[in-house]
Amino acid sequence: MNEHRRQILQMLSEGKVSADEAERLISAMEEPSTTKSSEIGPKSGGKDRPKYLRVQVDSEDGDRHDGPTKVNVRVPMQLLRAGVKLAYLIPAAALQKANLAMHEKGIPVDLSQIKPDNLEELVEQLSDLVVDVDQKDANTKVKVRVFCE
């Protein structure tokens, strides 16, 4: 890395590149290293795995001023992981029927191809999930937020 930096500085001193260009080259050279270090961080244990999936719903009725309606659900990720293991218990005949029904509806998904490992991977990836839904009507205001923490 230092070698590249030296080359850029030499090009600058020789007048082959301007100061701005040299700065851009150096910053471009440094970018991958910073992204790499941020990628390494979570794997090396820097970022904690999320423990809960949280669903928050705030609803406010404009006509009524006696307070909003709030729903707050906190589901342990462990429960999701255990829940997807219920897929082990689905009989093959039921999967075939479900596949057939989905094909009839125009959804070409073969449920028998979904392995438990895939489902666990899916749950793992939920850690980056954030869903925000805002709906504002004349009278009502609804806000839904789904995230992992």
Next chain:
Amino acid sequence: MIPFVAVVSLRNQESRTFRLWIPLVLIWFLLLPLGILLSPFIFIACLVCRVNPLRGVAVLWQILNALTDTQLDIEHRTAGVSFHIL
């Protein structure tokens, strides 16, 4: 560890909170003999459906264990209900 207690909190319009502690451990103790009695039928049902009964029991046990720390809060205007599994 399976959950032993669930707490249900009810808040009325006068902001008075009633908290009910439900000993889930008693429910598990009541369900245990029932499960043992029904186990032959469950075993046969699993065989008919071609599901590994041991795997089924393992999954249900994992779900039961994972219920700990589940929380549900609903507030509607001035009243509210909260359900928390400990």
